[in-house]
Amino acid sequence: MKTYLHIDWTSCDGRGLCSELLPGVLDRDDWGYPVARGKVGGERTDVPLRDADLDAAQEAVFLCPRLALSLVQRTAPEPGQRTPGR
Amino acid sequence: MSQPGDSHRQEPRLLAAGPDAGWARHLDTFGPWEPQAAGPGLLEVLAESGLTGRGGAAFETWRKATAAAGSGRKGLFAARPVVIANGAEGEPLSFKDRTLLAHAPHLVIDGLVALAAALGQTGGRTGSQTSTGGTSMYVYAPAASLPRLRQALGERPGGRRIHVVQAPETFISGESSAVVNMIANGTALPTDQRRRLSESGLNGRPTLVVNVETLAQVALIARYGAQWFRQAGTAADPGTRLVSVSGPAPVRDVVLEVPGGVQLSAVLKEAGMDPGYLSAVLVGGYHGRWVRPADHALAPAGPPGRTVRPGAGVIHALDLQTCGIQATAGIVSYLAGQSARQCGPCMFGLPAMASVLNRIAGGETNPRLTVELDRLGRLVSGRGACRHPEGTTGLVSSALEVFAADFRAHLAGYCAGPGRVAA
Numbered sequence: 001m002k003t004y005l006h007i008d009w010t011s012c013d014g015r016g017l018c019s020e021l022l023p024g025v026l027d028r029d030d031w032g033y034p035v036a037r038g039k040v041g042g043e044r045t046d047v048p049l050r051d052a053d054l055d056a057a058q059e060a061v062f063l064c065p066r067l068a069l070s071l072v073q074r075t076a077p078e079p080g081q082r083t084p085g086r
Numbered sequence: 087m088s089q090p091g092d093s094h095r096q097e098p099r100l101l102a103a104g105p106d107a108g109w110a111r112h113l114d115t116f117g118p119w120e121p122q123a124a125g126p127g128l129l130e131v132l133a134e135s136g137l138t139g140r141g142g143a144a145f146e147t148w149r150k151a152t153a154a155a156g157s158g159r160k161g162l163f164a165a166r167p168v169v170i171a172n173g174a175e176g177e178p179l180s181f182k183d184r185t186l187l188a189h190a191p192h193l194v195i196d197g198l199v200a201l202a203a204a205l206g207q208t209g210g211r212t213g214s215q216t217s218t219g220g221t222s223m224y225v226y227a228p229a230a231s232l233p234r235l236r237q238a239l240g241e242r243p244g245g246r247r248i249h250v251v252q253a254p255e256t257f258i259s260g261e262s263s264a265v266v267n268m269i270a271n272g273t274a275l276p277t278d279q280r281r282r283l284s285e286s287g288l289n290g291r292p293t294l295v296v297n298v299e300t301l302a303q304v305a306l307i308a309r310y311g312a313q314w315f316r317q318a319g320t321a322a323d324p325g326t327r328l329v330s331v332s333g334p335a336p337v338r339d340v341v342l343e344v345p346g347g348v349q350l351s352a353v354l355k356e357a358g359m360d361p362g363y364l365s366a367v368l369v370g371g372y373h374g375r376w377v378r379p380a381d382h383a384l385a386p387a388g389p390p391g392r393t394v395r396p397g398a399g400v401i402h403a404l405d406l407q408t409c410g411i412q413a414t415a416g417i418v419s420y421l422a423g424q425s426a427r428q429c430g431p432c433m434f435g436l437p438a439m440a441s442v443l444n445r446i447a448g449g450e451t452n453p454r455l456t457v458e459l460d461r462l463g464r465l466v467s468g469r470g471a472c473r474h475p476e477g478t479t480g481l482v483s484s485a486l487e488v489f490a491a492d493f494r495a496h497l498a499g500y501c502a503g504p505g506r507v508a509a
Contacts, residue, residue, distance in 0.1 A: 008278040009429035010471050029465055030438075033430040041476075044468035070280060 004046040004072045005057050007034060011068035018060040018069060025053055046072060095356070096318060096345050099326055100302050105189050109241035112192035116309060121199035122218065124308040128204040129155065132304065134312035136324045141172060141260070141297030142373065142398040144386035147304065153284035154294040155205045166220040167205045168288045170269065171198045173227030173235075173298040174253035174260030177371045178420070179400045182328035183298050185341045187231040190302060191238035195248065197301030198223055200308045205294065222291075223248045226265050227298070228255055257372070257424035261472045262295040264426075275426045276472035299328055299399075319346025323385040327399055331357040333364070334405035350382040350394065353401060365406045366488055370397025372417050373477025375484035376410065379403065409501050410489040414482065415443040421478045432475045435466035439482060446496050453497050456486060 005025070014032035025047060026034040036047040049057050049071075061069045103115035124131075132148035139145050154167050171194055175183045187194060199218065206219020225235055229252055239245035251269050253259045259274040266287045268274035287293020296304075303325060307315045316324040323346030331353060332339045340357050350369065351361045361379035368376055369384070374397045382394045384401075404413055422436035442459045445452075463479040486493065495501060 006280055007469075008280070008471070009431065009469060010276075010278050012430060014430050029431060029435075031430055031434040033469070035465070035469070039468070041468045045470070072280065 001073050002076045003049045003054060003057075004074065005049055005060070006046050006070045006072045007044075008068045008070070009033075009045065011066045013066045013068070015065055017063055017065065021056050021060045021063070022053060025049065025057070048076075096326055096343050096348075098343055099306060099318070100186060100193060100299070100328060100343055101189055101341075103190060103193075107190055107192065109192060109238070112190070116193070116196075116306075119196070119309050121196045121305070121308070122203040124200040124204060126204055126207045128200055128304075128308055131307060131312050135307045135315040136312075137300070137303055137307060137315065138323075138386055139297055140299035140303065140327055140399060142371070144395065144397075147296070147300055150284065150296075151201060151205065151294060153282070154292040157285045157292040165291045166222065167202075168222045168224070168291050168293040169198060169202045169205060170224040170226055170265055170288075170293065170295045171195075171298050171301050172260055172262070172265055172295050173225065173231055174265065174274075175228065175398075176253075176255060176257040176259045176424075177398055177400060179332055179368070179371055179402045180330045180398050181339060182330040182341045182399050184228065184231050185330075186299055186302060186328060187227060188234055191235055192242065193302040193305045194298045195225075195238060195242065195245065196305035197303070197308070198225065198248065198296075199244070201294070201296065201301065201304055205292075218247075222288075224251055224269060225249070225298075226251045226253050226269065228253050257421065258426055258472060258474060261474075263472065265295050266293055275428060276470075276474075278471050320385070322387065323347045327384075327396060329353060329384075329396065329399045329401050331401045331403075333357065333359050333403035334408070337403070344384065347383050347385045347388075350377070350384055350401070351380055353384065354379060354403060357401075359403055363406060364403045365408065366404050366410050368400065368402040368404070368413075368417075368481075369394045371400035372421055373397060373473070373481060374400060375480060376414070376488040377484070378488060409447070409492065410485060411443070411492050411496055411501075412447045414485040414489070415440065415447040418443050418478060418482060421474070421481075425474060426472075429470040429475075431466045431469040435462055435475065436478055438462050439466075439478070443482070446493065449496070449499070449501070451497050451499050455497065456493055460486065 016032050019026040019028045019034050027037050029035045036044045103111050129148050137147045173183050173187050202218040202221040202223045206221040254274050261276045263277045264274045267277050283293045318326045326343050326345050329342050354361050364379040366376045367379050377394050384396045385393050419440040422440040425432045425436050427433045439462045446455050463482050466475040467479045
């Protein structure tokens with residue numbers, strides 16, 4: 001099992017607290033919304049986390065004023081595997 | 087063996103019953119058959135057939151169905167699954183689904199009932215009084231298709247058990263989470279998908295949203311089997327698909343049924359166009375790609391450069407006089423306007439991309455504009471509740487590739503299209 005930081009883009013308002021708490025994981029785009037550093041595709045919405053980032057990610061989840069973040073545990077997808085509807 | 091893509095025409099399968107086929111002609115053409123009889127074995131037959139979704143994503147239908155069936159089985163109280171026939175066609179260049187719903191509604195309904203029965207029976211809910219094992223069925227379609235659908239449902243036994251919901255005429259109204267949201271709450275906006283619809287969709291039940299053409303194909307496979315289905319198309323892309331073909335005047339918009347792996351040039355010729363007089367073709371729709379008219383097979387997978395994904399089955403050709411950059415700028419402006427305005431990267435990123443494209447199309451000669459377009463595309467992709475941002479980015483990146491010479495010309499102060507010399 002691996003932990004992912006899930007960003008609910010429909011709730012996110014670009015307040016920027018998460019990118020301050022997780023500077024190694026998240027950058028901010030032109031409009032202030034979080035961008036997962038060095039990730040592409042779906043890993044920019046379900047951002048894989050390293051163990052070292054788990055505490056800060058937990059804090060970001062609790063402090064996000066828009067409740068746009070959550071931690072998701074799931075088995076890592078096999079390479080090339082696609083998910084229906086995503 | 088004939089080459090896929092040579093001039094042999096595909097015998098109509100989906101539209102074999104002819105125009106406006108009613109219940110009697112439907113049965114006459116396709117034979118009497120109980121959709122419920124397909125049973126749980128249907129999912130295996132679908133796997134053998136290799137059918138992929140005809141709504142855009144081309145995901146294997148049996149995998150999607152099996153995921154929903156599997157999550158229905160979990161837990162103490164097995165949740166009854168939901169199957170939704172998705173006839174929303176917000177894409178301005180797409181008309182094959184509404185054509186199918188007008189002429190072969192019974193084939194779509196057969197497929198819906200067969201899939202619902204298969205899910206109900208594999209869902210572990212035995213002893214249920216209905217033959218679909220308690221699976222709920224919906225048809226979701228735009229206003230114009232509803233009278234015909236209601237008429238078809240009234241003509242057949244058990245048709246009234248199927249709920250009909252009107253789809254709004256927006257580009258994203260057919261996105262699967264938007265479909266579920268519309269049926270549940272009356273708003274056709276994509277929702278955050280922390281859990282997959284196959285696990286938790288409509289009212290928390292495992293939900294399968296299936297394009298109407300896919301369902302019509304399911305009905306044919308359930309009747310005639312996987313081997314029959316595979317007689318058309320290629321091993322990698324078996325069966326047929328409907329395409330909505332449009333092009334420069336005087337070409338008339340036409341729906342064609344083509345075998346998997348068909349050559350794009352053959353499709354264009356069948357629609358009455360000469361590929362030699364076309365500059366580029368948009369394949370897959372507004373979330374698709376621009377390609378040159380030659381040497382491309384139409385298939386969901388294959389060597390890039392020689393294959394182009396049919397997506398939602400849209401094929402739209404540009405003549406040699408039309409500026410591809412202006413055409414793309416028009417489409418991206420439309421897509422920017424069709425953002426649900428829920429997700430920041432899409433809400434701000436798409437208008438920014440449209441603005442840069444319009445500046446290039448309008449004659450601005452700053453060479454950094456294409457770099458900026460590329461940067462914005464990379465910034466928005468993968469970031470949203472639905473695939474609207476990456477669909478749009480994919481189209482723009484294909485334009486940068488296919489119209490590279492036009493971009494250079496524009497940025498040097500002229501447009502290759504006639505009468506459009508930039509200042």
